Amino acid sequence: MLKKFRVIISLLFFLFASVLFLDFSFSLPSKISGYVLYLQFIPSFVKFMNIFSITAAGFLVVVILTILFGRIYCSTICPLGTLQDFIGYFSKKFKKQKRYNYVFLKANNLLRYSLLVISILSFLAGSLFAINLLDPYSNFGRIITNLFRPIFLGINNNLAFALNSVNIYWIYPVEFKGVDIILLVVPLAILALVLWLSFTNGRLYCNTVCPVGTLLGFLSKFSLFKIVIDERNCKGCGICEKVCKAGCIDTDNKFVDFTRCVGCFNCFDSCPTDGLEYEFALTRNHDKSDLKIDYSKREFIAGTLLYTLGISGFAFAQKKIEVYKENTVPVIRQNPISPPGSKGIEYFTDSCTACHLCVSACPTQVLQPSFLEYGFLGMLQPRMDNKSGFCNFECKICGDICPSGAILPTTLEEKKLIQIGKVKFIKENCVVETQGTDCGACSEHCPTKAVHMVQYVHPLVPDKNLKIPETDDEICIGCGACEFACPTKPYKAIYVESNPVHQKAKKPKVEELEPVDTSEDFPF
Incomplete structure (x- = not known):
């Protein structure tokens, strides 16, 4: 019994x-x-x-x-x-x-x-x-x-494609960053040891x-x-x-x-x-x-x-800008970025057991295992990888599910003001500067409008109506949407520099809409 x-x-x-x-x-x-x-x-x-x-x-x-x-x-x-x-x-x-x-x-x-x-x-x-x-x-x-989740997602995606070909859509494919x-x-070594x-x-x-x-x-x-x-x-x-x-x-x-x-x-x-x-x-x-x-x-x-x-793949649409001229200024990030709710790098590395539950649950897959970004002792602890994704403005899943308290739960309103990093713009890498081409992908995807576009006169094409990014650190939360969307290569023109200790961003200004006069009759 x-x-x-x-x-x-x-x-x-x-x-x-x-x-x-x-x-x-x-x-x-x-x-x-x-x-x-x-x-x-x-x-x-x-x-x-x-x-x-x-x-x-x-x-x-x-x-x-x-x-x-x-x-x-x-x-x-x-x-x-x-x-x-x-x-x-x-x-x-x-x-x-x-x-x-x-x-x-x-x-x-x-x-x-x-x-x-x-x-x-x-x-x-x-x-x-x-x-x-x-x-x-x-x-x-x-x-x-x-080890097993990639196999599971592969089976799901192959099955979804097979069913979609016969107009059955109750299984959908999921993007996987790898x-x-x-x-x-480490997981292979542990699995081999456990197996043996x-x-x-x-x-x-x-x-x-x-x-x-x-x-x-x-x-x-x-x-x-x-x-x-x-x-x-x-x-x-x-x-x-x-x-x-x-x-x-x-x-x-x-x-x-x-x-x-x-x-x-x-x-x-x-x-x-x-x-x-x-x-x-x-x-x-x-x-x-x-x-x-x-x-x-x-x-x-x-x-x-x-x-x-008792006791999805979310695929982020990058703006399709044809980049034919490579830039030359490398992005040198001083510190890795820890997820919102983790207070900062020291608290996070002292509390995270590297179980990777947040990695598997993150819908945009911005959370990825680290190698040596936190140092040798922080190996495998998750970090924000803006090449893989970005932190969704309307998401707080990682804090809700973290079992060790390394990522503390927050309300959505609190999370939207946690500044995990600040945006940095490298003008020399931007396609507006290198190619004289309009872009604006970073501004379009910024949820707080910490990145916005301003008029720019290019010295080689002064008659062209161009706009270039301008940043506002005070309302930036470091979500990485701008960095992920930036199409430049091999280096990003805009990136997030980590706040070793998280700060609080200011609320972005909300423009009030002018009231519409509805007293007049409808013209038709």
Whole structure:
């Protein structure tokens, strides 16, 4: 019964977490996504440290569950854990085995506690670098976003084109900007490691590499309910050891290493003699003859787990200007641009776990993983890439979904005044200057009119009625629409320079329309 509950809940968490990263139509209800993200340990902890609110205390729920029942998080809530279970299941099919054939593995405490200590020291030093590389949720997000989402979008687009050819339009193609190959190294390496360890040894990744698993394993030493072998009923058949994906059951010595048990309950489901108990820790030293398996406790565990469960492509039209003369002044940006709601670079890099949920959710794909733009320790944390897109004036999705609080939620009105950078114009690169050609793409796409056009007399064509961009830093919010729309090459004539600490822009002036005199009769 316990295993069935565990499987159902883990599949639901895995499904919803996957949809979060794959959903380009934003069809998943925000409440469901909120519940899934609330219980992800590392993002929840980081967010709690930032805002000290019960709304970010999901990690405390996980800690309480662990103190009560052990590593329930690893078997039900963590999507990377469920991914490992899928791999383990298919490895059994690949090996043509009717049953799993795991063995008891000696704990590699030196490695797993070393990685945990490194992660903690990194966090205390003010860097999330080690945590970003090892956090299971963030690794799952990067794997889905960077490796599987492009495949998913490719299938969607091919299907859309096929259906459109026969006048069926209920699937639409989605623009995809692509990912730098070098940024695929980390998710590919983690996926390869997870594949190898899961294929050969079940949940060895959870019990060796994952710092969350190690921390929760340490806490599970003090769990009130623990799985133990009942020596009265155990016949030493070894079936429980063979199905234990964590490799924590030693049938020879009638011992369960509960610090490595991930709570999958395969052993309960497989034991033919009821040789395992979910024992209340305080009765462990009492007479075994007085102990019975309390099925109401199992129901309570299942009920608790069910309660925790309860708790497009947008294509931007650039103005088609024929650029036949290349410019010569390179764009040298001093700092990367962090997304609106992130306060600034320091706060963002100190809080972002690089899960890439914002990258997958951004409708204009302006959010892209960084390489060394934030420095080595900020590798993979998202940045605003105005070559890929721009920040939609009417969008605040990234702040709404960020699980770690690196991008804080704002109202749309607040977001429209957050100045993440300021516009810079390089006259020498503009086609109006280099070619004596009208353009105005930057001004047309600026939502605040911080970029506007003014009359310009070109020295080579003084009789031509030309206009050239003029900028107003005070009302610029740094959205990058002007930079994205600028057609010049190889360098942009207009770009956004980052504000290391975000500022507040002034409201753009709204011109009032003159009232229309409606007293006269209609002329016809």
